[in-house]
Amino acid sequence: MRELKITPIKNGTVIDHIGNGLALEVLRIIGVRELDKDSSVSVAIHVRSGKLGWKDIVKVESMELSPRKVNAIALIAPTATISIIRDYKVREKRVVDLPSRIVGVLRCPNPTCISNQPEPIESEFEVTDRRPVVLTCAFCERRVDDFLRHLA
Amino acid sequence: MSLHGRDITSIRDLSREEIEEILASARKMIPYAEGSKVVHPLAEKIVAMAFFEPSTRTRLSFEAAVHRLGGNCLTIADAGATSLRKGESLYDTIRMLSSYADAIVIRHPNEGSARLAARASDRPVINAGDGAGQHPTQTLLDLATLHEAFGTLTGLKVVLLGDLKYGRTVHSLAYALAEFGSELILSSPRGLALPEERREELKRVGGRVSEQPDIRKAVQEADALYVTRIQKERFVDESEYREVAGSYRIDASVLASAKPRLIVMHPLPRAGEIAPEVDQTPHAAYFRQAFLAVPVRMALLASVLGSSRRGG
Numbered sequence: 001m002r003e004l005k006i007t008p009i010k011n012g013t014v015i016d017h018i019g020n021g022l023a024l025e026v027l028r029i030i031g032v033r034e035l036d037k038d039s040s041v042s043v044a045i046h047v048r049s050g051k052l053g054w055k056d057i058v059k060v061e062s063m064e065l066s067p068r069k070v071n072a073i074a075l076i077a078p079t080a081t082i083s084i085i086r087d088y089k090v091r092e093k094r095v096v097d098l099p100s101r102i103v104g105v106l107r108c109p110n111p112t113c114i115s116n117q118p119e120p121i122e123s124e125f126e127v128t129d130r131r132p133v134v135l136t137c138a139f140c141e142r143r144v145d146d147f148l149r150h151l152a
Numbered sequence: 153m154s155l156h157g158r159d160i161t162s163i164r165d166l167s168r169e170e171i172e173e174i175l176a177s178a179r180k181m182i183p184y185a186e187g188s189k190v191v192h193p194l195a196e197k198i199v200a201m202a203f204f205e206p207s208t209r210t211r212l213s214f215e216a217a218v219h220r221l222g223g224n225c226l227t228i229a230d231a232g233a234t235s236l237r238k239g240e241s242l243y244d245t246i247r248m249l250s251s252y253a254d255a256i257v258i259r260h261p262n263e264g265s266a267r268l269a270a271r272a273s274d275r276p277v278i279n280a281g282d283g284a285g286q287h288p289t290q291t292l293l294d295l296a297t298l299h300e301a302f303g304t305l306t307g308l309k310v311v312l313l314g315d316l317k318y319g320r321t322v323h324s325l326a327y328a329l330a331e332f333g334s335e336l337i338l339s340s341p342r343g344l345a346l347p348e349e350r351r352e353e354l355k356r357v358g359g360r361v362s363e364q365p366d367i368r369k370a371v372q373e374a375d376a377l378y379v380t381r382i383q384k385e386r387f388v389d390e391s392e393y394r395e396v397a398g399s400y401r402i403d404a405s406v407l408a409s410a411k412p413r414l415i416v417m418h419p420l421p422r423a424g425e426i427a428p429e430v431d432q433t434p435h436a437a438y439f440r441q442a443f444l445a446v447p448v449r450m451a452l453l454a455s456v457l458g459s460s461r462r463g464g
């Protein structure tokens with residue numbers, strides 16, 4: 001069964017197999033306001049999926065994701081696959097993969113952490129648990145498991 | 153194993169073996185800390201004391217340690233308020249300081265600042281307290297006090313009393329004691345209990361933890377009683393504070409049913425948590441604990457900064 005419910009894109013990125021209901025968070029990470037004029041976005045929410053039961057899909061035209069954004073997606077949508085489309089065809093496909101360090105993606109939940117002060121550094125977390133994922137601030141050692149609330 | 157050139161930002165940076173080695177070296181430092189013997193492994197060395205918030209005791213004992221080892225201090229006693237920074241980032245301030253000194257001791261109100269300083273500095277950084285975060289040398293001297301009294305850090309029963317929620321010294325101490333295989337008895341007023349996150353952390357390292365809000369009962373079985381300050385700011389109204397503070401006061405009658413060898417510890421300064429009459433009993437260990445700050449900090453400075461060859 002073909003699942004192309006939305007117009008095919010010529011060049012761009014497809015984020016498929018997003019956990020049901022998380023598409024809007026993925027959009028937040030992509031940063032809709034940062035898109036250039038050619039980058040239209042289509043979203044499918046609550047689509048039938050063999051593997052997941054239900055899933056969301058996000059397709060962004062004319063844009064490839066920075067490694068930082070891929071890391072952020074890996075955090076909140078660990079089941080996602082990212083396909084790069086060139087000339088209507090899937091050229092590259094990979095599952096997202098959580099690195100051992102997450103730099104700049106999240107804000108430390110501790111308001112008095114030095115990483116939340118005006119210092120020339122980026123936030124940084126170590127992945128200290130993977131199942132479920134728990135991050136620990138590389139500065140103040142605060143643990144974070146509710147990533148959605150702390151996206152930078 | 154060598155601590156030479158290492159940053160000491162958290163007690164978690166040190167393995168159990170490294171802690172044991174620092175404590176052993178601190179024991180040897182005692183006569184040098186008292187001034188009855190002289191040793192100068194830090195001769196010609198400069199240690200910057202970057203204190204961004206006032207902390208007289210910690211600073212003085214670090215300075216004493218540097219002087220006893222024959223080194224020199226560059227002290228910024230209240231860097232937050234001085235013209236030193238002029239809106240400069242901590243990162244830049246530390247970067248600059250690290251070009252003037254061989255090591256930096258930092259006290260700062262923000263958690264994680266010592267880690268930031270360690271990144272900014274190409275010289276070793278020792279954390280002397282970062283906000284509600286870490287204060288590893290306090291933990292080391294607490295452990296040194298227990299070790300001196302009992303010859304071990306394993307199998308002890310230690311009561312942690314008072315503000316276990318905000319008191320950072322108890323968090324690191326509890327962690328270290330759990331790792332060494334001592335048992336913790338928590339005794340805190342309502343609302344000031346050990347945070348769940350800390351409790352889980354203790355479980356992860358296999359800590360045995362129980363609770364006993366009744367001090368008299370808690371003390372009966374214990375080898376050590378670690379008393380912390382209960383701060384007025386933590387309470388909504390004055391009367392509640394006075395009631396709680398009053399019920400957590402240690403005096404001779406509380407200690408009446410304690411083991412003869414129980415020691416009472418306190419990070420000082422005390423504010424009425426321990427009655428002066430306790431000073432006269434063999435239980436009082438808090439002034440010894442305050443003294444041990446010097447040999448412990450000497451041991452740490454010597455291994456971080458001294459010649460990498462051992463002995464001497």
Ligand SMILES: Nc1ncnc2c1ncn2[C@@H]1O[C@H](COP(=O)(O)OP(=O)(O)OP(=O)(O)O)[C@@H](O)[C@H]1O
Pocket residue numbers: 003004007008009010014016057059081083085088089090093
């Ligand atoms: N030209 C295109 N425009 C928009 N979406 C596309 C285009 N080509 C493929 N896709 C989408 O990209 C994703 C990956 O494409 P692919 O053909 O590999 O799908 P698949 O065979 O279903 O693989 P998977 O096992 O990842 O589900 C799918 O969600 C597909 O719908």
Ligand SMILES: [Mg+2]
Pocket residue numbers: 003
């Ligand atoms: Mg498919």
Ligand SMILES: [Zn+2]
Pocket residue numbers: 108109110113114115137138139140141142264
């Ligand atoms: Zn932090």
